[in-house]
Amino acid sequence: MAFSKFLSRQKPPAPSSAALADPAHNDLRGDGERIYLVSMASYPNYGDELIARTWLRYLAEVKPAAEVWLDCRHPASASVLFRGDHPHLTTTDTLFRVLDLASQEWEQRSITDIVTDLGSPLFDLQIAEMNRATTLHLLGGGFLNSQWPQNLGLLEGMRASVAVSGARLIATGQGLMPDAGANFANFEHVSVRDRESSELASVDQSLDDAFLGLTRAGTPLGDVNEVVVCVQSDAVDEKSFEGFLDTVESALEDPALAHARLTYVEALPGADYRGYEALSRRGVNFGRFVPFSEFWTEPFRFAPGQFWITSRFHHHLVAASRGARGFALVDSGEYYATKHGSLIELGSGWLPVHPGEALPAVADTHGQHGFDEAHSQKRREADALYRNS
Structure with a gap:
């Protein structure tokens, strides 16, 4: 035995x-x-x-x-x-x-x-x-x-x-x-x-539990001063991953992003670094790479003047709550379509982008509306469970 x-x-x-x-x-x-x-x-x-x-x-x-x-x-x-x-x-x-x-x-x-x-x-x-x-x-x-x-x-x-x-x-x-x-x-x-x-x-x-910790939303700015990118390679197939990379390259050609600094951030160490490596090989010159360790401990500053291009759901949630606009990279499966769709329905102001589809214009995105009430609603749920129980 x-x-x-x-x-x-x-x-x-x-x-x-x-x-x-x-x-x-x-x-x-x-x-x-x-x-x-x-x-x-x-x-x-x-x-x-x-x-x-x-x-x-x-x-x-x-x-x-x-x-x-x-x-x-x-x-x-x-x-x-x-x-x-x-x-x-x-x-x-x-x-x-x-x-x-x-x-x-x-x-x-x-x-x-x-x-x-x-x-x-x-x-x-x-x-x-x-x-x-x-x-x-x-x-x-x-x-x-x-x-x-x-x-x-x-x-x-x-x-x-x-x-x-x-x-x-x-x-x-x-x-x-x-x-x-x-x-x-x-x-x-x-x-x-x-x-x-x-x-x-x-x-x-x-609502997602992360809404419990949000602070009051920021106000979107007219001009974009920073583009923040994160392309995951986990939980998506290889075709979607390559399609996401194509989308990022195409999105960066939008005149509204021409003078913004480029930043790449990790949500999942390693799996997200692969996107940074691949885009860098394609000639995208990021001024800054933020590893998860720094993203978690600094912490990273989400800001209204940012435009995000990311497949990560909680980037979408938190960045939109701070007034940032963005594109949500979505593959053909139900998992991410449902997650990002819930935030868009709530009023994130972001637009979903699927690999191979025509890109919307950056100008077509908007700042969030409704996230402040979402925070209040989540707080009421938590208080009912712990403060008032």
């Missing part, structure tokens, strides 16, 4: 009564709240990191005494990315380890069995800590869909945990397209960020 298989089969003895009586083992911080966030943050990828930071800083404001746990794929990375965002933050990878174990061919137990009955000595203590949460909260993003169907296991694992703890179970800002049959049974609160997801989940359309 393989050693890893042996470890998963050994069921530990029940905790002793002495251990259960130990105040250090049982007491929760502050008023007894343990808020357990589940997130795709920590890869890193700007959008997921932005959502996690937004909620951590909000909770630092309204729940400063609570324990806050962030369950993500790379907890060591998260401990650096979100250092200082909440005074009592612990990072872990518990649910993701459960999913990995349950996916092994030799593992006969379900996600529910592992979370409920333990028996995985390498991380039983982690599961026990999750099962002591008072709130389990699935943070938003676009990861519960047919592109990454394995992530649906997070829902099963969270349901199993609250069956043990009795915790409140909530999800916010979810994007469910392309549909993979995400099941939110037993969730007390669910919000989704686009019209198509609202139809799938049979809930009212809400």
